[in-house]
Amino acid sequence: MGIKVEQVLHMVGGAGETSYATNSRLQEKTIYRTKPILDNAIEEIYRTLLPERLVVADLGCSSGPNTFLVVSEVLGVVGELRRRLEQKPPEIQFFLNDLPGNDFNNVFRSLERYGKKIEEEKGELLVPYYVVGVPGSFYGRLFPCTSVHFFHSSYCLMWLSQVPQALESDRGVPLNKGNIYITETSPPQVVEAYQEQYRRDFSSFLKSRYAELSVGGGMVLTFLGRKKQHPAMGDLSLLWGLLAEALNSMASEGVVVEEKVDSFNLPFYGPSMQEVKSVIHDEGLFDLDQAQMLESNWDPFDDSEDDLVFDNVANGKNVARYIRAVIEPLIAHQFGDAILDELFLRYADNVSKHCLKAKTKFTILVIGLKRKD
Amino acid sequence: MGIKVEQVLHMVGGAGETSYATNSRLQEKTIYRTKPILDNAIEEIYRTLLPERLVVADLGCSSGPNTFLVVSEVLGVVGELRRRLEQKPPEIQFFLNDLPGNDFNNVFRSLERYGKKIEEEKGELLVPYYVVGVPGSFYGRLFPCTSVHFFHSSYCLMWLSQVPQALESDRGVPLNKGNIYITETSPPQVVEAYQEQYRRDFSSFLKSRYAELSVGGGMVLTFLGRKKQHPAMGDLSLLWGLLAEALNSMASEGVVVEEKVDSFNLPFYGPSMQEVKSVIHDEGLFDLDQAQMLESNWDPFDDSEDDLVFDNVANGKNVARYIRAVIEPLIAHQFGDAILDELFLRYADNVSKHCLKAKTKFTILVIGLKRKD
Numbered sequence: 001m002g003i004k005v006e007q008v009l010h011m012v013g014g015a016g017e018t019s020y021a022t023n024s025r026l027q028e029k030t031i032y033r034t035k036p037i038l039d040n041a042i043e044e045i046y047r048t049l050l051p052e053r054l055v056v057a058d059l060g061c062s063s064g065p066n067t068f069l070v071v072s073e074v075l076g077v078v079g080e081l082r083r084r085l086e087q088k089p090p091e092i093q094f095f096l097n098d099l100p101g102n103d104f105n106n107v108f109r110s111l112e113r114y115g116k117k118i119e120e121e122k123g124e125l126l127v128p129y130y131v132v133g134v135p136g137s138f139y140g141r142l143f144p145c146t147s148v149h150f151f152h153s154s155y156c157l158m159w160l161s162q163v164p165q166a167l168e169s170d171r172g173v174p175l176n177k178g179n180i181y182i183t184e185t186s187p188p189q190v191v192e193a194y195q196e197q198y199r200r201d202f203s204s205f206l207k208s209r210y211a212e213l214s215v216g217g218g219m220v221l222t223f224l225g226r227k228k229q230h231p232a233m234g235d236l237s238l239l240w241g242l243l244a245e246a247l248n249s250m251a252s253e254g255v256v257v258e259e260k261v262d263s264f265n266l267p268f269y270g271p272s273m274q275e276v277k278s279v280i281h282d283e284g285l286f287d288l289d290q291a292q293m294l295e296s297n298w299d300p301f302d303d304s305e306d307d308l309v310f311d312n313v314a315n316g317k318n319v320a321r322y323i324r325a326v327i328e329p330l331i332a333h334q335f336g337d338a339i340l341d342e343l344f345l346r347y348a349d350n351v352s353k354h355c356l357k358a359k360t361k362f363t364i365l366v367i368g369l370k371r372k373d
Numbered sequence: 374m375g376i377k378v379e380q381v382l383h384m385v386g387g388a389g390e391t392s393y394a395t396n397s398r399l400q401e402k403t404i405y406r407t408k409p410i411l412d413n414a415i416e417e418i419y420r421t422l423l424p425e426r427l428v429v430a431d432l433g434c435s436s437g438p439n440t441f442l443v444v445s446e447v448l449g450v451v452g453e454l455r456r457r458l459e460q461k462p463p464e465i466q467f468f469l470n471d472l473p474g475n476d477f478n479n480v481f482r483s484l485e486r487y488g489k490k491i492e493e494e495k496g497e498l499l500v501p502y503y504v505v506g507v508p509g510s511f512y513g514r515l516f517p518c519t520s521v522h523f524f525h526s527s528y529c530l531m532w533l534s535q536v537p538q539a540l541e542s543d544r545g546v547p548l549n550k551g552n553i554y555i556t557e558t559s560p561p562q563v564v565e566a567y568q569e570q571y572r573r574d575f576s577s578f579l580k581s582r583y584a585e586l587s588v589g590g591g592m593v594l595t596f597l598g599r600k601k602q603h604p605a606m607g608d609l610s611l612l613w614g615l616l617a618e619a620l621n622s623m624a625s626e627g628v629v630v631e632e633k634v635d636s637f638n639l640p641f642y643g644p645s646m647q648e649v650k651s652v653i654h655d656e657g658l659f660d661l662d663q664a665q666m667l668e669s670n671w672d673p674f675d676d677s678e679d680d681l682v683f684d685n686v687a688n689g690k691n692v693a694r695y696i697r698a699v700i701e702p703l704i705a706h707q708f709g710d711a712i713l714d715e716l717f718l719r720y721a722d723n724v725s726k727h728c729l730k731a732k733t734k735f736t737i738l739v740i741g742l743k744r745k746d
Contacts, residue, residue: 053517095505100481108473108508130516132468133506135481143503144426144464286590 029303030296031069031154034222034366037068037290038152041220041368042077045150047085049216054078054092055148058139060156061096067107068114070152071131075118079125094220097134097142101329104133106328107308115307137161139204143212151209151219158224158236160267161201169263174262178248181240182231191231200268202279210285210371218289218370225365226270229285236270237362239298242354243323246346247335255342256335264334265326280369290368295361298351316352320344403669404442404527407595407739410663411443411525414593414741415450418523420458422589424728427451427465428521430538432511434469440480441487443503443525445523445569448491452498457469462500470507474702477506497648506665512577516585524582524592531609533640534574537566540638547635551621554613554639555604564604571642575652583658583744591662591743600666601642608733609643616696616725623673628715629708636709639700643685651744663741668734671745675702689725693717 031038046054056074062065071094082089096107103252111131119126136142141160167190168174176182176190177224188201209219226234247264273291280288297304299315324344354360404411419427429447434440444467455462467481482506492499509515511526512534540563541547550553582592599607620637623629639655646664653661670677672688689690697717705713 053520092518093517100484102481103478104481104506105476105478108475108477108506111473111508128514128517130514131508133477133507133508135484135504141501143500143502144466147426147466164704 015175021068028069029366030222030294031066031073032182034154034220035073037292037366037368038220039072039077041218042074042150043055043081045216045218046078047074047089049149049214050085050090051088051149052088052090055095055214056092056150056152057095057097057134057148058144058273059142059151059153060159061098061107062102062280066154067096067275068110068118071114071129072118072121072165074150075122075127076125078229079122080126082127092127092129094131094273095134095143095148096131097138099137102135104135107133128357130282131352136274138208139201141208141211145211146214148212149214149217149218151175153223154222156223157202157205157221158268158270160197160269161204162197163265163267164197166193166196168263171340176265177262177362178244179241180244180247180261181237181268183237183244184232186232194231195275198271198275199279202271202276202358203283206280206283206285210283213371215371215373218367219286220368222288222364222366224270225276225293226272227263227363229272229274230272231269234270235298235362236268238310238354238360239319240266240268240322242350243343243347244326245350249346250339256329256339260335266330270363271284271365276365276367280367285372286369287372288367289367292366294364294366296364297359297361302342312352312355315355316350319351320348323347376431382541401439401442403595403667406447406667407593408446408604409500410665410739410741411593412450413444414591414662415447415523416454418589418591419451419454419463422522422587423458423460423463424494424522425461425463427463427523428468428587429465429509429523429525430468430470430516430521432470432515432524432526432547433532434471434480435475439481439527440469441491443527444502445491446493447523448495448500448502449498452495452500455500456498458700465500465502467502467504468507468516468521469504470509470511472510473508475508477505477508482544485648505679511581512574514581514584518584519587521585522587522590524586524590524594526592527595529577529596530575530594531641531643533570533642534577535570536638536640537570539566539569541636549638550635551617552614553617553620553634553637554610554641556610556614556617556650557605559605567604567642571648572652575649576656579653579656579658583656586744588744588746592659593663593741595737595739597643598649598666598736599645602645602647604643607643608671609641610736611727612692612696613639613641615723616700616716616720618723619716622719623712623716630745633708639703643736644738649738653740658743658745659742661740662743663739665739666735667677667739669737670732670734671728684730685725688728689723690719692724693721696720 035221045370058067058070074094078090078092098104131166131326134142139154167176176186179186182191213219226236228234231237244261247256247261251258251261273293277288277291280286299318302310304310324340328340331343431440431443447467448465451463451465471477471546507515510530540549549559553560555564555567558598586592597609599609601607604610617634620634624631624634646666650664653659672691675683675685675688692745697713704716
């Protein structure tokens with residue numbers, strides 16, 4: 001009966017060629033683009049509360065260089081602001097959270113190196129800070145009541161707490177055969193099951209964070225979503241569709257067991273801004289301060305802003321590499337390690353063929369929330 | 374110039390045969406024996422402060438079953454006490470600290486399993502709790518000011534922050550040739566260098582903890598020490614002397630480079646109670662609430678309380694196994710991996726020969742400290 005996401009989902013650890021740390025440029029670019037929103041939120045919280053100890057939590061910190069980008073950014077904003085306001089330097093406590101399968105050892109062992117870099121960058125504006133790791137799912141409670149001032153999360157909230165349970169019939173027959181996510185051929189029950197799981201998960205997330213935030217606290221959340229109304233429309237459906245296609249071709253050749261493809265579905269959902277707003281509204285715990293939509297090329301190394309495709313083969317390879325860093329443990333859990341290289345070769349090929357047709361883009365939702373008093 | 378302890382010192386990770394997790398019975402037994410002191414300290418802090426959120430830090434938590442023993446114990450004491458006092462359940466936040474080389478991944482991945490066990494044991498008395506990991510040396514600051522109520526540390530404070538620098542002459546000649554710790558053949562400068570390093574480290578420890586403890590807070594610290602006045606006397610000098618003997622015999626056969634043995638010294642010091650008290654007195658930050666001395670057989674599987682040796686060969690093997698789990702990374706850093714098996718075979722042999730002569734015991738110091746207001 002489905003996978004235990006908490007035990008299986010994690011980015012590829014270490015710092016090797018296929019690791020997440022080496023393949024997270026897409027996520028890095030987005031953090032840079034959301035900087036103004038992050039900066040404003042931190043500024044406002046610090047300015048309003050002027051706490052002696054500021055507590056900041058990054059939910060879904062993963063491992064690698066991005067993990068410390070947010071730490072560095074927050075330190076910069078607070079350091080500069082406390083100087084302007086002529087305040088005594090506060091102490092900042094950073095809680096880095098991810099699922100227990102995350103490579104926290106890698107994060108902790110690189111702490112000293114990043115610490116030196118941050119020290120050099122900030123110079124005299126550096127305020128004392130402390131970094132700790134928090135293992136656990138952000139769909140439940142992670143911190144004591146009112147103990148955190150600010151939550152940040154980037155590229156995580158599109159991961160569900162579990163694969164929706166209603167993706168098979170009462171008699172255990174898979175309903176989303178040949179698919180691993182919502183596509184145009186997915187039956188309505190499948191779409192509803194995903195939507196319902198998203199609604200439940202995001203609602204738990206909001207309730208937990210509300211309990212944990214101190215008065216005056218807030219969050220900035222960035223995640224993949226979609227522009228179109230129907231979940232089967234848009235880039236995510238296509239992205240995973242191309243991976244399903246690679247799996248199906250391997251199944252038809254007998255390299256992969258067909259039943260394993262039929263019963264495999266991603267614990268993933270890219271919501272529309274309307275869906276996001278609707279959950280926030282229904283919970284009634286937060287004011288929506290910011291709601292922005294960004295676009296990003298599939299290929300993390302393609303920084304162009306137009307719709308021209310320069311090198312579709314490179315595009316395919318680059319996309320396959322970072323999707324692999326994100327999803328390898330889930331695939332290996334279902335199909336075994338042996339298929340990985342072949343699968344992602346085929347996937348790269350499918351993506352590059354698609355890129356000849358159109359330059360599809362990710363839709364990234366960025367929301368800023370303030371805790372209601 | 375000496376090793377960087379923060380990067381090299383850590384217990385053997387994972388859960389395999391030679392791991393610390395599998396070889397930590399000695400440490401486990403001591404935690405059970407110090408329970409009354411731990412329980413009293415926690416009781417008093419909780420009863421006095423009745424905090425809604427109790428913050429407890431375990432310094433040098435390592436990885437393995439012992440890591441959760443303290444969590445479980447604190448939860449038990451507070452759960453029972455809050456029921457007797459008819460208080461609303463507090464939330465407890467546990468900070469598990471160790472050096473960045475510790476296997477935190479192993480700790481975090483076993484959290485769910487231990488969590489279930491703790492839940493079953495405590496039943497309705499269970500109070501909500503949150504566990505996080507803190508990488509870093511406890512000889513410096515780890516937490517924001519006044520943010521912790523209680524510190525616990527077991528079997529860690531005999532590790533120094535570094536190998537004393539004055540263990541070689543001005544011209545770089547090793548002064549403690551053939552030894553890896555203080556023995557009767559160590560020159561006075563070596564003894565002084567170790568004592569000075571201990572004094573400086575323990576003093577930094579006390580200053581850091583004082584800053585981090587909230588008013589009314591305290592600590593219980595358990596560590597290896599010695600009964601006799603002179604550092605070259607007693608079991609620790611002997612324990613490491615037998616390991617040095619194994620290294621020297623390998624050097625004389627050319628299996629190990631002699632210079633590497635001459636320049637190798639442990640970042641370790643077992644203080645006398647008098648030395649401990651003297652640093653606490655000089656710092657003037659804490660009241661000494663408890664000062665006890667326990668004894669423990671070298672062999673963690675020998676639970677007898679007399680001076681009879683039953684199976685000296687088994688004793689030798691058992692001691693070698695757990696000393697290896699503790700010291701393997703330091704040895705491997707200096708001499709390479711290749712010598713490990715042979716070295717610990719010889720060491721086991723030396724220990725078993727020694728056991729024929731006398732049943733030497735560890736001296737364990739347990740101190741309880743209260744923060745002065």
